[in-house]
Amino acid sequence: MSAMYKALVAEENEQGQFFCTIKMLPLSALAENEVEIKVSYSSLNYKDALSASGNRGITRRYPHTPGIDASGVVVSSSVAGFKAGDEVMVSGYDLGMNTFGGFGQRIRVPAEWIIPLPKGLSCIESMMLGTAGFTAGLALTMMKKNGQSPEKGPILVTGAGGGLGSLAIAILAKAGYTVIAASGKHKDRDYFTALGASGIISRDQVDDVSGKMLLRPRWAGAIDTVGGNILATAARACQRHGNVAVCGNASSHELPLTVFPFILNGINLLGIDSATCPMLLRRQVWEKLSDEWKPATLDKIADMITLEELPMNISKILKGEIKGRKVVKIGD
Ligand SMILES: NC(=O)c1ccc[n+]([C@@H]2O[C@H](COP(=O)([O-])OP(=O)(O)OC[C@H]3O[C@@H](n4cnc5c(N)ncnc54)[C@H](OP(=O)(O)O)[C@@H]3O)[C@@H](O)[C@H]2O)c1
Structure with a gap:
């Protein structure tokens, strides 16, 4: 039997209403992609709330796990550029849109979406910044x-x-x-x-x-x-x-x-389109964010929530009620 991981799942009921629950899913639910990552942190963005509430301009197929941001550690890789144990982050591309995203303990993504965690940023800081x-x-x-x-x-x-x-x-x-x-x-x-x-x-x-x-x-x-x-x-x-x-x-x-x-x-x-920004420019921007432009005030902007607290915060961000950023603790 496939190993299981915990994730937020957005799905549609028979009345056409969307709702989110926390579920255990088999690893086989993830798409076959080059690199599997154990997610430590994600963050809540407006786009995630749209995906979680059934916006088909963002997510076509449900049930779905949103989360356009993720940072964590590589579990396995079929490409030379990444190996188990590497600290990495992913933001944008198709993550959390039609590829299961960072609101789950595992993601599987193409290697070309991944950035090695920049020196100067911890896993959690990379998600305080996030998309x-x-x-x-x-x-x-x-x-x-x-x-x-x-x-x-x-x-x-x-x-x-x-x-x-x-x-x-x-x-x-x-x-x-x-x-x-x-x-x-x-x-x-x-x-x-x-x-x-x-x-x-x-x-x-x-x-x-x-x-x-x-x-x-x-x-x-x-x-x-x-x-x-x-x-x-x-x-x-x-x-x-x-x-x-x-x-x-x-x-x-x-x-x-x-x-x-x-x-x-x-x-x-x-x-400005963060999702499709070319990798060279993407790395240059992250370089700046991890050094010269890294705000000293990240802890004033971001606070931490759990996976279980996400549904309530998804409703709040849709009403414009959230101040600053919510980092989501995903790993144990
Ligand atoms: N282009 C890209 O690549 C990219 C990347 C990330 C986000 N985005 C977009 O940027 C926007 C903000 O994203 P976010 O994650 O920062 O969302 P957010 O945390 O919810 O921030 C949106 C803010 O907009 C203001 N707002 C909400 N409703 C409004 C209204 N009806 N009229 C005027 N102001 C209103 C509120 O700020 P105040 O209360 O302070 O006025 C709210 O806190 C979203 O549209 C998102 O899709 C785009």
Whole structure:
């Protein structure tokens, strides 16, 4: 009989409703892939909650184990690049989408998705950062490639209280930028100040409904995690030649914008996709995150939950109620 492992399983009942339970699964439930990893930690991302609640744009087949992030130790490998005992991490690609993900004690993945745990990061720190930290780091990398620098002025971060937003603040501050945090949780000033934000404003202040196509410049660039009119406001109030990194759609997938910020102010919208980022660039970003850009405030942003506490936290993240990041302890 196949050995068993513990995992969160999302499935659909006869009424078409999705629900999550913790189950023991046989190792034979995992796809045949090159490297098997014993997962120590995962983390909760918005995308995981969508997968766990039946979003077929992310996960086509159920029952399914979500979890787009995982760190742990190689158990077995059929390729030369990895051997049993190696400490590794995986984030993005198809992990947790249509390949069983990090919310289980084992994953099996192609070798090309795996990064050896960077020096300077422990297994747990790699998941405090996880996809959220990687996406913030990728956004900053692309902005810098496009001429953004601290001297040009402050960077707006929207959805600042979420996982990606919180890490974007901490990483930007570590890299020497002045940060304006826009959040529905703006009253929690101590939190944003501790992460390194100098300005803290409410969501309403970045949700301009004046109808003006261009606004008075208020920032030199932005990392947006929410989309919709807030992203449009970020672009309309960005100073000339600034970069607006488009990372998420926590508010809306729509973008009510004219061409004027682009053709009159030279604003650049930078599309950020962590899942398909090429491996060379991925390693460069993780290198920065493990060293120069590694926030000293990770323990203020992330706290730990168990596999059993995941279903409740999945419901909370879908309502925008989680502050910062949840690292999930998976291993014994
Ligand atoms: N492009 C990529 O590769 C990539 C990678 C990771 C995540 N993402 C996307 O980035 C977004 C954030 O991900 P996350 O994991 O950080 O999620 P999260 O922890 O839930 O953070 C989302 C934050 O957005 C804000 N928000 C929620 N609902 C809102 C609404 N209706 N209007 C305005 N703001 C709202 C809230 O922040 P405040 O309360 O502070 O306002 C919330 O904490 C998601 O859309 C996710 O899919 C994309």
